[in-house]
Amino acid sequence: MSGFIGSGADWDFDALRRAHDHCADIAFGELKLDIYPTQIEVITSEQMLDAYSSIRMPLMYRHWSFGKHFARDEAYYRHGLRSLAYEIVINSNPCLCYVMEENTLAMQTLVIAHAGFGHNHFFKNNNLFTQWTDAGSILDYMEFAKKYIAQCEDKYGEPAVERVLDAAHALMTHGVSRYPRRRAPDLHDEEARAVERRAEAERTFNDLWRTVPGRAAGANLPTVEAERKKRLGLPEENLLYFFEKKAPLLKPWQREILRIVRHVAQYFYPQKQTKVMNEGCATFTHYHIINRLHEQGHLSDGAMMELLASHTSVVFQPDFDDPRYSGMNPYAVGFGMMQDIVRICEAPTAEDRDWFPEIAGSGDGLAVLRDAWAGYRDESFIRQFLSPALIRKMKLFSVFDDGGPELVVKAIHNERGYRAVRAAMADMFDVVQHEPEIEIVDVDLIGDRCLMLQHRVHNGVMLEETETAMVMQHCADLWGYEVKLLETDATSDAVLKRHAASPRRS
Amino acid sequence: MNIVDRRLNPRGKSLANRQRFIRRARSQIMDAVRRASAKQGIADLGSGEKVGIASDGLREPQLRHAGSGGKRIYLTPGNKEFVEGDLIPRPPSGAGGRGSQASAGVEGQDSFQFVLTREEFLDLFLEDLELPDMLRKQLRLTDTFKMVRAGYSVSGVHTNLALVRTMRNSLARRMALKRPSNAELAAREAEIARLLEEWGENGDNPGEDPDEPVSDEHGRLIEELRHQRHRRSRIPFVDPVDVRYNRFRPEPQPAASAVMFCLMDVSGSMTEHMKDLAKRFFKLLYVFLTRRYRHVEIVFIRHTHLAREVDEETFFRSPESGGTIVSTAFEEMQRVLAERFPPDSWNVYAAQASDGDNMPADNARTSALLQRVILPACQYFAYLEVGAEHREQTTSTELWRAYRAIAQAGFPIAMRKVNHRSQIYPVFRDLFARERATREAEVSS
Numbered sequence: 001m002s003g004f005i006g007s008g009a010d011w012d013f014d015a016l017r018r019a020h021d022h023c024a025d026i027a028f029g030e031l032k033l034d035i036y037p038t039q040i041e042v043i044t045s046e047q048m049l050d051a052y053s054s055i056r057m058p059l060m061y062r063h064w065s066f067g068k069h070f071a072r073d074e075a076y077y078r079h080g081l082r083s084l085a086y087e088i089v090i091n092s093n094p095c096l097c098y099v100m101e102e103n104t105l106a107m108q109t110l111v112i113a114h115a116g117f118g119h120n121h122f123f124k125n126n127n128l129f130t131q132w133t134d135a136g137s138i139l140d141y142m143e144f145a146k147k148y149i150a151q152c153e154d155k156y157g158e159p160a161v162e163r164v165l166d167a168a169h170a171l172m173t174h175g176v177s178r179y180p181r182r183r184a185p186d187l188h189d190e191e192a193r194a195v196e197r198r199a200e201a202e203r204t205f206n207d208l209w210r211t212v213p214g215r216a217a218g219a220n221l222p223t224v225e226a227e228r229k230k231r232l233g234l235p236e237e238n239l240l241y242f243f244e245k246k247a248p249l250l251k252p253w254q255r256e257i258l259r260i261v262r263h264v265a266q267y268f269y270p271q272k273q274t275k276v277m278n279e280g281c282a283t284f285t286h287y288h289i290i291n292r293l294h295e296q297g298h299l300s301d302g303a304m305m306e307l308l309a310s311h312t313s314v315v316f317q318p319d320f321d322d323p324r325y326s327g328m329n330p331y332a333v334g335f336g337m338m339q340d341i342v343r344i345c346e347a348p349t350a351e352d353r354d355w356f357p358e359i360a361g362s363g364d365g366l367a368v369l370r371d372a373w374a375g376y377r378d379e380s381f382i383r384q385f386l387s388p389a390l391i392r393k394m395k396l397f398s399v400f401d402d403g404g405p406e407l408v409v410k411a412i413h414n415e416r417g418y419r420a421v422r423a424a425m426a427d428m429f430d431v432v433q434h435e436p437e438i439e440i441v442d443v444d445l446i447g448d449r450c451l452m453l454q455h456r457v458h459n460g461v462m463l464e465e466t467e468t469a470m471v472m473q474h475c476a477d478l479w480g481y482e483v484k485l486l487e488t489d490a491t492s493d494a495v496l497k498r499h500a501a502s503p504r505r506s
Numbered sequence: 507m508n509i510v511d512r513r514l515n516p517r518g519k520s521l522a523n524r525q526r527f528i529r530r531a532r533s534q535i536m537d538a539v540r541r542a543s544a545k546q547g548i549a550d551l552g553s554g555e556k557v558g559i560a561s562d563g564l565r566e567p568q569l570r571h572a573g574s575g576g577k578r579i580y581l582t583p584g585n586k587e588f589v590e591g592d593l594i595p596r597p598p599s600g601a602g603g604r605g606s607q608a609s610a611g612v613e614g615q616d617s618f619q620f621v622l623t624r625e626e627f628l629d630l631f632l633e634d635l636e637l638p639d640m641l642r643k644q645l646r647l648t649d650t651f652k653m654v655r656a657g658y659s660v661s662g663v664h665t666n667l668a669l670v671r672t673m674r675n676s677l678a679r680r681m682a683l684k685r686p687s688n689a690e691l692a693a694r695e696a697e698i699a700r701l702l703e704e705w706g707e708n709g710d711n712p713g714e715d716p717d718e719p720v721s722d723e724h725g726r727l728i729e730e731l732r733h734q735r736h737r738r739s740r741i742p743f744v745d746p747v748d749v750r751y752n753r754f755r756p757e758p759q760p761a762a763s764a765v766m767f768c769l770m771d772v773s774g775s776m777t778e779h780m781k782d783l784a785k786r787f788f789k790l791l792y793v794f795l796t797r798r799y800r801h802v803e804i805v806f807i808r809h810t811h812l813a814r815e816v817d818e819e820t821f822f823r824s825p826e827s828g829g830t831i832v833s834t835a836f837e838e839m840q841r842v843l844a845e846r847f848p849p850d851s852w853n854v855y856a857a858q859a860s861d862g863d864n865m866p867a868d869n870a871r872t873s874a875l876l877q878r879v880i881l882p883a884c885q886y887f888a889y890l891e892v893g894a895e896h897r898e899q900t901t902s903t904e905l906w907r908a909y910r911a912i913a914q915a916g917f918p919i920a921m922r923k924v925n926h927r928s929q930i931y932p933v934f935r936d937l938f939a940r941e942r943a944t945r946e947a948e949v950s951s
Contacts, residue, residue: 013511017507044513047515062526064527170568320582403576407596408594411590424579435569467567
């Protein structure tokens with residue numbers, strides 16, 4: 001290998017390519033990453049703002065909320081309150097990496113290592129992404145979505161389309177399926193199953209069962225209610241899906257728009273669940289690559305200093321009493337844990353051997369990391385791999401708040417607290433715990449077609465009131481009839497609060 | 507790996523989203539625009555405007571947990587002194603117990619500032635304003651074009667083919683290139699036929715091949731004929747270079763059929779404050795007219811005891827003082843009207859700003875001029891009386907009384923008083939609001 005990548009603020013496409021090739025040598029040779037082909041796109045800061053505001057998709061349908069985000073991001077940016085990201089990376093095949101033209105060559109190298117190899121590997125290998133997103137077709141789908149919605153605007157008017165999109169966006173957090181939907185059995189399946197059941201019954205026949213007193217005849221016939229729920233596929237946690245399929249008054253184009261928003265929500269759901277891992281993977285990768293590049297003499301000392309400065313600011317975790325503190329930094333957690341895993345594999349202490357007998361001292365930290373990148377999401381990754389050493393290093397502690405005047409320190413970074421802290425941290429990054437558990441439970445088909453929703457309240461954490469009222473209004477508009485939401489306590493089933501909304505006639 | 511340079515992609519990808527956003531936030535932005543206009547000088551009106559709006563109604567609601575209540579566990583880094591079981595007094599807000607969730611939860615509810623472009627600002631600022639009565643009469647014409655002949659062009663559609671011009675070019679070219687005509691060919695053929703005939707009469711049998719030269723003369727003729735035929739096939743009758751089309755170009759119709767007279771009193775009795783008010787009013791009027799109507803003429807007349815038509819710069823900037831004779835302004839206006847704007851082909855509008863003082867001897871003349879000459883020529887006459895900032899006017903001024911009498915007699919004259927600069931914009935809107943204009947138009951028709 002030869003060639004100095006270069007330094008300074010100026011770069012050209014040859015230098016970019018050279019930087020990429022050097023990164024690739026290390027990424028494939030040492031880290032053994034497996035990536036989609038990369039497409040690096042050079043953009044201006046304005047285009048970066050554009051991409052920001054349209055939820056980081058290169059193609060997006062039109063909606064006022066994106067204009068709002070753009071106006072705000074632009075104002076922040078102009079006032080210097082916020083700087084722009086150095087890159088944006090899209091989970092697609094080929095993997096699109098947007099890099100800003102203002103970046104220095106050293107910065108571009110970092111960005112290519114971070115996004116083009118780190119994120120890219122994660123997208124291609126993590127099972128949440130491979131199961132739930134289709135990187136090959138997302139751009140085509142968005143192209144279709146954009147066109148379709150533009151056509152709807154032409155045909156039915158912008159206000160009508162906007163109403164549907166507003167409603168759909170309000171339900172986006174609850175437009176995600178967490179489990180694969182069961183396929184409706186067809187006749188062939190039913191028959192096969194009947195045969196199998198009979199064979200099983202014959203194999204396990206025992207006359208003794210006849211003597212056991214049975215249930216009263218008809219007791220296990222489904223009730224009217226159960227039958228109705230089964231027909232409607234209730235309970236259903238994917239609200240957008242339910243409205244798309246079952247809302248009686250929607251027009252086909254409205255259903256299609258709900259479907260589009262639902263697909264977008266589903267596409268982004270894995271990213272929400274893997275912030276720590278995704279950023280950790282990318283940060284770990286770029287850190288490894290730039291260090292190797294520096295050792296091999298491809299990066300000058302000056303460039304290395306620049307990169308280290310920006311690397312440190314990315315993984316900086318302020319303490320809770322620091323004015324800069326705004327929650328846990330996923331970069332810091334992810335990078336810290338991954339470095340820690342490598343340490344455990346290569347230089348374990350006695351404590352590590354107790355806590356991680358399977359991997360401690362295995363010697364190949366990168367292999368363990370690749371497995372983790374493929375198989376885990378934030379919550380399970382933390383529950384599995386957060387080590388006492390890191391808990392001590394970050395001085396993590398958990399605080400219990402029951403609404404009283406004082407908070408109680410529940411667990412700290414000591415022998416008694418490690419497991420509690422680890423569990424609290426895992427819960428904190430568990431998307432499921434942060435999003436209210438809401439299901440559609442019933443529809444009054446015979447009466448006034450009122451739709452019933454239920455929020456199962458855990459630990460007394462209720463819904464935010466004003467916004468819930470607005471979302472309920474959107475639900476009612478989509479459903480076309482009255483909608484009720486009950487907040488019931490998960491343990492006692494007591495109804496804590498009721499919300500209701502009737503559709504607006506327009 | 508591919509590298510793609512996207513920097514040259516078309517800009518303004520988010521423009522459509524921005525338009526939707528502005529439409530959505532319209533009422534709030536309108537309020538902000540009006541507040542901004544009261545605050546700052548009209549002179550810099552329309553350089554991009556920063557407006558802050560509350561994001562009520564621009565909320566993007568979601569089903570989410572409330573920020574407080576219930577039992578929660580927070581996890582934070584950087585423990586310094588706490589041990590298990592310590593009690594911490596609840597922090598006021600912000601630091602300490604707040605988890606990442608709370609900070610994510612409040613996003614989007616605070617108000618935020620953004621910058622409107624000059625275009626967007628003026629569009630909103632001048633929305634719903636128009637010159638009364640203009641629409642029905644003349645505005646229809648202001649943007650029409652008529653296609654007029656404009657010579658010939660070498661490209662066009664077939665229906666516009668200029669046949670005569672094309673054929674003339676063709677003829678010239680054929681002559682220049684010596685294309686053999688039908689007559690020439692016919693003569694040559696006839697000559698050959700004659701030769702053959704002579705040959706036949708002489709008793710010699712013609713050969714099997716009619717083209718076989720039977721004599722030198724015959725051979726020469728045949729050769730010439732072949733040459734001419736060849737030339738004819740090479741030089742077309744009508745070549746694409748000959749073709750001409752009639753060219754038409756759109757001619758804007760002379761439609762500048764509205765004129766606005768701005769009459770301003772700049773006499774000594776007008777204090778700086780009053781002049782400022784009057785100028786603000788006219789500046790607003792000026793911005794409104796130049797922006798909304800492409801073809802509206804504006805005439806600036808200012809007066810003391812003498813009136814003079816001036817240009818825009820002088821009207822707004824240069825100082826003057828003297829006594830007040832309002833009728834001079836009307837005389838000047840009458841002169842300009844007679845000279846350049848005959849009322850039968852022009853919509854005439856006038857706006858007058860004054861402190862209401864006039865030389866007592868001039869009042870009768872002013873009223874008479876207004877009633878007999880100015881108002882009959884005008885579509886709409888707006889009178890703005892500017893007053894001192896802090897003094898409520900108790901008695902009406904001379905002019906106000908005189909004008910009110912005229913207005914009561916049913917002439918189209920609108921009168922408003924202004925004491926403070928914040929009243930300028932509302933009064934202006936009031937005078938030129940679209941609904942009002944159409945309503946009055948209906949009444950008067």
